[in-house]
Structures are given as C-alpha cells and as structure tokens.
Amino acid sequence: MSIANTLSVPRPGADPEPREFTLPDLNAWDIEVEVTHCGLCASDLHLADGDFGDASVFPQVCGHEIVGTVRAIGSEMTGWRVGERVGIGWQKGACFKCEFCLKGEEQHCIDARLTCCSGEIGGFADIVRCDGRFAYAIPEAISSAEAAPLLCAGHTTYTALMRHARPGAKVGVLGIGGLGHLAVQFADKMGCEVTAISGSPAKADEAYAYGADSFLNFRDALQRAAAAFSLDFLLVTSPRVEDWDAVFDLMRPHGIVGVAGMTEPATVNIVAMMERTLTLTTVNAGSRNDMRDMLAFCARNGVRPTIETLPMNELPKAFERLRSGEVRYRAVLTT
Ligand SMILES: [Zn+2]
Ligand SMILES: [Zn+2]
Structure with missing residues (x-):
C-alpha cells in the first residue's frame, strides 16, 4: 500500500488542488515511480475540463509526460532496478493478447490503460504506477526536464x-x-x-x-x-x-x-x-517501439524541446498559462 500525494482537479474546469489517494498493493506487472518531472499537454486541459467524456474521472489527476525514478517493482516485472530513471507517456498498459498488441500496435489495444484517464493517477503527483513494459529508459544525453515533453509531444x-x-x-x-x-x-x-x-x-x-x-x-x-x-x-x-x-x-x-x-x-x-x-x-501517440526509436533519435540528433519549468505546486499557474497561450512551447512541472 502507498499514499499518492496528487494535485487533482475536483470538478470540470476547476483548478487542481492537493489530494491524497491510498493505492492498493502493487500489481504484479506494475512498477511504482517517484515523479521528478511532468510536462503539461493540451490533452491534460481537455481532461481537466471533462471534454473527453468518460475518460475523465473526478477528482482527475492529469499528467502523462512523466519522468521519475523506479521506487518499487511488481512480482512479475523484470528488467528494472530501483532508483533507475524512467519515462512514461500517454499509455501505461495494454492486454498484450489482442490482435493489435500481437502486431506491436499496443496503442490500438482495446483494453489500453491510459496514463491519466479512467481514474488512473497521472503524473501531477509524487508517485505514479504503470505497467513496467510501458516505462522507458531515458538516454543519458537527455535531461529529465527535456525528456518529459518528448514522451507525448x-x-x-x-x-x-x-x-x-x-x-x-x-x-x-x-x-x-x-x-x-x-x-x-x-x-x-x-x-x-x-x-x-x-x-x-x-x-x-x-x-x-x-x-x-x-x-x-x-x-x-x-x-x-x-x-x-x-x-x-x-x-x-x-x-x-x-x-x-x-x-x-x-x-x-x-x-x-x-x-x-x-x-x-x-x-x-x-x-x-x-x-x-x-x-x-x-495522428496520435505511437507504439512502444516508436517511443524507444524517438528517444534514441533525439539523443543522437540533438532534438530537444524548449521548456519552461515550474515547481509542481504551481500547477494551477501552469494550467492558466497554457489556457491563455502564454507557455513558451512546453511547461514542465518539477517536484
Ligand atoms: Zn499529451
Ligand atoms: Zn491488446
């Protein structure tokens, strides 16, 4: 059991505010990640405003451009070490059995688990969980703050x-x-x-x-x-x-x-x-392979987002800046 300290939107259109969630035991394939950075995407505002229908569950915790370090690892999951830096994007899980999963197009999985939709806790929190197969190693050449917007945008x-x-x-x-x-x-x-x-x-x-x-x-x-x-x-x-x-x-x-x-x-x-x-x-987010290829491409070719960073507790201000078109390219919240 863990406690997630989040910034949650209590009702459509409201400002995010602190809220604790008690999380159950970690699923066998999940990892728990201590969030250090989370980018703010236009989709987060749509979720906060309830524009995507059932995808929002209030209180809604947005955030799907997440970078952090592995804190706990489920019993079945291998390949990660505690303390390792990882990124998480729009999708955090899939069935791994359907036609689309089997051909490497997990983004079209009918049971796709999206990072901050349908009651999942997104990255505007101190910890977040995802299926460890949907976490990505960040190449050393890319800073955590610059990696965040790469994970969705x-x-x-x-x-x-x-x-x-x-x-x-x-x-x-x-x-x-x-x-x-x-x-x-x-x-x-x-x-x-x-x-x-x-x-x-x-x-x-x-x-x-x-x-x-x-x-x-x-x-x-x-x-x-x-x-x-x-x-x-x-x-x-x-x-x-x-x-x-x-x-x-x-x-x-x-x-x-x-x-x-x-x-x-x-x-x-x-x-x-x-x-x-x-x-x-x-055009929508791609597959896990696309994500890995993209991160390698950015590391090798110097592709980096232009960002402005704000402390996590200034998320309401970041929402406001994005709504009024004042953000210079991408806002990244840091814990
Ligand atoms: Zn996004
Ligand atoms: Zn599937």
Whole structure:
C-alpha cells in the first residue's frame, strides 16, 4: 500500500488542488515511480475540463509526460532496478493478447490503460504506477526536464513523420507550439525540406532556428498563394484551423494532411481534395517501439524541446498559462 500525494482537479474546469489517494498493493506487472518531472499537454486541459467524456474521472489527476525514478517493482516485472530513471507517456498498459498488441500496435489495444484517464493517477503527483513494459529508459544525453515533453509531444510528432514523410519530402508543420517546434526539428533531422507555418509571423526566427527551410505566415493570402502545390505532407498541430481549403491548397498531388491538433469538428471540401487525390488522416501517440526509436533519435540528433519549468505546486499557474497561450512551447512541472 502507498499514499499518492496528487494535485487533482475536483470538478470540470476547476483548478487542481492537493489530494491524497491510498493505492492498493502493487500489481504484479506494475512498477511504482517517484515523479521528478511532468510536462503539461493540451490533452491534460481537455481532461481537466471533462471534454473527453468518460475518460475523465473526478477528482482527475492529469499528467502523462512523466519522468521519475523506479521506487518499487511488481512480482512479475523484470528488467528494472530501483532508483533507475524512467519515462512514461500517454499509455501505461495494454492486454498484450489482442490482435493489435500481437502486431506491436499496443496503442490500438482495446483494453489500453491510459496514463491519466479512467481514474488512473497521472503524473501531477509524487508517485505514479504503470505497467513496467510501458516505462522507458531515458538516454543519458537527455535531461529529465527535456525528456518529459518528448514522451507525448515528441512521441506523437515523431510517429507521424516516420509514417508519412521521407528524406527529401517537402513537409509543412502548421502551428509552431509545443508539438510543432518538435515536429520542425524531427523533419529537419530526417532530411526533409521543412516549411514552418503559423499565423504568428513573430515565430519565424525561432522556426528557422529549429531547422525550418522556409516560413509561411498562414494569415497572409499572398504568401499562401506563393506556397500553393508545395507540400507532400502537412502535419497540423494547431488546435484551430479556420480554413481547410487554404490547407488543401498547399498540398501537392497525393499529398497527405495529418491532424494532430484536437481541432473542432469540421466540414471539408471532398471535391477539392479529389482534384489532387489528397489524404486526410489523424495522428496520435505511437507504439512502444516508436517511443524507444524517438528517444534514441533525439539523443543522437540533438532534438530537444524548449521548456519552461515550474515547481509542481504551481500547477494551477501552469494550467492558466497554457489556457491563455502564454507557455513558451512546453511547461514542465518539477517536484
Ligand atoms: Zn499529451
Ligand atoms: Zn491488446
């Protein structure tokens, strides 16, 4: 039995506040991790606000970009030592028996256990538990604070680019924020020609520093017209897309638009897509293999998030900063 000291959201839309949870005996395959760092993702706000329906259970403990050290190990679990540094992302368990688990796509497991959904205690806590097979060793070259955002934002964007982009491909990243600034770095290091796209021209200098080859101000119709027919793959990380036709206009024939931002329900012009046989797809966190590959890729190629760190007890302030768009790329809470 353990006690978890958490920062929990008591009801939809409320600020997180301290709350203790008594945890039962450790499951055979679980490990218990002492949290040192946890990143704050837009999905956490959606869970805190109850936007994902049954996924939230109040009091809701968010946090799924977790880094910490192993504190206890279940009776069946092998491969970890107490004191070892580990990371945990969006998913913390799976059945390991279903069709998708058996082909290495545990992210599609029908019984997937998500890190801070359905009453699971997430990373805004002093301890957290996960199936030890869903914990990841963090390469030495990556600091714990920088590792945290890689575990969701990095995992998602890397997986999308590995699936849809090739070296030399013309890749666009729409939205240069928590996900987008990592996507630009990944695409650049994968050998793609990268266009950073944002409605904020002030982001241009930073986008170039992250490795973009060009910058497109999405609010500028002339710049958009000049960029028509220019992209093979576009990763949409922005939470809001006002004009899907303008998005499709950027694409080359057979282009793929992958949406990672949790945009509002949208109506799209299918005929406009047909003219260029475009594909519209969605992007989510990848598999365990994608996670391990992504961490190794970051260690080797110098891909790192830009972060601001706050002490864990300032989580309400971090929520506020994320809601008002003030966070510079990614907030990481430290214990
Ligand atoms: Zn996330
Ligand atoms: Zn499964």
